[in-house]
Amino acid sequence: MKTVYLDNNATTAVAPEVLDAMLPFLKDLYGNPSSMHNFGGQVGKFIDKAREQCAALIGAKRASDIIFTSCGTESDNTAIMSALSADPSKKHIVTTAVEHPAVRALCQKLVKQGYEVTEVGVDGSGILNVEYLKNAIRKDTTLVSVMWANNETGVLFPVEEIAKICEEKNVPFHTDAVQAAGKVAINVSNTPIDYLAVSGHKLHAPKGVGFLYLKRGAKYSPFIVGGHQERGKRGGTENVASIVALGAAAELAIKNIGRENKEVRLLRDKLENEIISSVPDSFVHGDRDHRLPNTSNIGFKNVEGEAILLLLNEYGICASSGSACTSGSLEPSHVLRAMKIPFDRAHGSIRFSLSGYSTEKEIEHTIEKMPKIIEKLRSISPFKSRG
Numbered sequence: 001m002k003t004v005y006l007d008n009n010a011t012t013a014v015a016p017e018v019l020d021a022m023l024p025f026l027k028d029l030y031g032n033p034s035s036m037h038n039f040g041g042q043v044g045k046f047i048d049k050a051r052e053q054c055a056a057l058i059g060a061k062r063a064s065d066i067i068f069t070s071c072g073t074e075s076d077n078t079a080i081m082s083a084l085s086a087d088p089s090k091k092h093i094v095t096t097a098v099e100h101p102a103v104r105a106l107c108q109k110l111v112k113q114g115y116e117v118t119e120v121g122v123d124g125s126g127i128l129n130v131e132y133l134k135n136a137i138r139k140d141t142t143l144v145s146v147m148w149a150n151n152e153t154g155v156l157f158p159v160e161e162i163a164k165i166c167e168e169k170n171v172p173f174h175t176d177a178v179q180a181a182g183k184v185a186i187n188v189s190n191t192p193i194d195y196l197a198v199s200g201h202k203l204h205a206p207k208g209v210g211f212l213y214l215k216r217g218a219k220y221s222p223f224i225v226g227g228h229q230e231r232g233k234r235g236g237t238e239n240v241a242s243i244v245a246l247g248a249a250a251e252l253a254i255k256n257i258g259r260e261n262k263e264v265r266l267l268r269d270k271l272e273n274e275i276i277s278s279v280p281d282s283f284v285h286g287d288r289d290h291r292l293p294n295t296s297n298i299g300f301k302n303v304e305g306e307a308i309l310l311l312l313n314e315y316g317i318c319a320s321s322g323s324a325c326t327s328g329s330l331e332p333s334h335v336l337r338a339m340k341i342p343f344d345r346a347h348g349s350i351r352f353s354l355s356g357y358s359t360e361k362e363i364e365h366t367i368e369k370m371p372k373i374i375e376k377l378r379s380i381s382p383f384k385s386r387g
């Protein structure tokens with residue numbers, strides 16, 4: 001059996017339409033959009049088109065609110081550092097305990113530079129208590145940063161409600177929408193979001209491109225200083241082919257979002273339901289109603305996630321234990337720890353994340369293999385003696 005790729009929250013395949021759109025810019029149309037001659041200048045209009053396509057993906061009224069970046073991490077970092085630059089005397093940031101390292105690691109670095117960071121916790125289902133978050137905002141709060149959807153569990157946060165609270169309290173609001181964009185509807189034109197981060201490789205564009213939505217009037221400080229590209233907001237010659245690809249991927253995502261919510265959700269539910277009914281002591285991590293349609297995080301008691309991944313790999317199945325970005329560590333992820341998932345379940349947790357390319361056959365193959373894998377591992381598990 002060929003590869004069964006169920007790790008789409010780590011990265012996605014470049015869609016064929018997206019590849020077709022970008023290839024001319026890696027071949028004949030290689031000019032620099034800043035050049036005075038037509039050969040370079042002609043590619044500028046394709047960047048403009050991509051900017052419009054990306055604006056449409058998130059319901060931004062003006063294409064000029066989109067700044068192209070190199071990835072989701074750069075978009076997150078730029079947003080945070082921009083918000084902080086508005087009033088350096090304010091030294092308090094509110095965020096959550098389950099953010100991706102693209103936000104969390106920067107906040108931890110800022111603590112060393114004198115900032116105070118309040119990480120609002122989540123409950124056992126990964127749901128954020130908005131009242132706690134509201135109460136955490138202080139007079140010296142300079143930014144609230146809350147992800148739209150969690151990368152490990154898929155749990156969705158009430159971003160619209162949080163954005164309104166921040167607006168009332170006059171505190172800038174940033175959301176890391178890297179996992180949400182293309183999977184759930186986003187409309188920044190009726191939500192007071194100041195900054196929103198998106199990454200191309202999570203929505204069938206290539207790696208190494210992303211964008212930041214910047215609300216008009218929101219404080220901005222360039223993270224990369226150089227030429228006048230992106231109207232002076234982000235220096236460096238544009239990654240034209242990837243920007244065009246991101247535009248094409250955004251357009252494709254708008255077209256497919258209904259399908260993502262129906263067909264992908266059905267396949268995800270089938271996978272999840274069959275696994276938890278056929279494997280004893282298996283549990284879904286994360287609220288099952290408020291979740292991305294493609295993500296399933298399942299904990300298997302008394303087995304190691306890494307061992308499950310290795311056996312899945314033998315059957316050609318790609319998944320993740322904890323978060324792909326934090327794997328390598330044997331500790332349960334910070335997300336599952338924040339949810340207070342018992343150690344013997346968190347340790348054996350696997351994230352399956354589907355895409356529009358996932359097929360029924362692949363899901364059935366995975367459903368068939370899972371009980372055998374867990375049974376085999378439990379028969380040799382070092383956890384057994386711990387009960």
Ligand SMILES: Cc1ncc(COP(=O)(O)O)c(C=O)c1O
Binds near residue numbers: 071074150151210
């Ligand atoms: C929620 C979230 N934010 C940010 C990122 C970072 O995006 P990138 O890999 O494009 O830097 C990821 C990547 O996994 C993510 O899942």
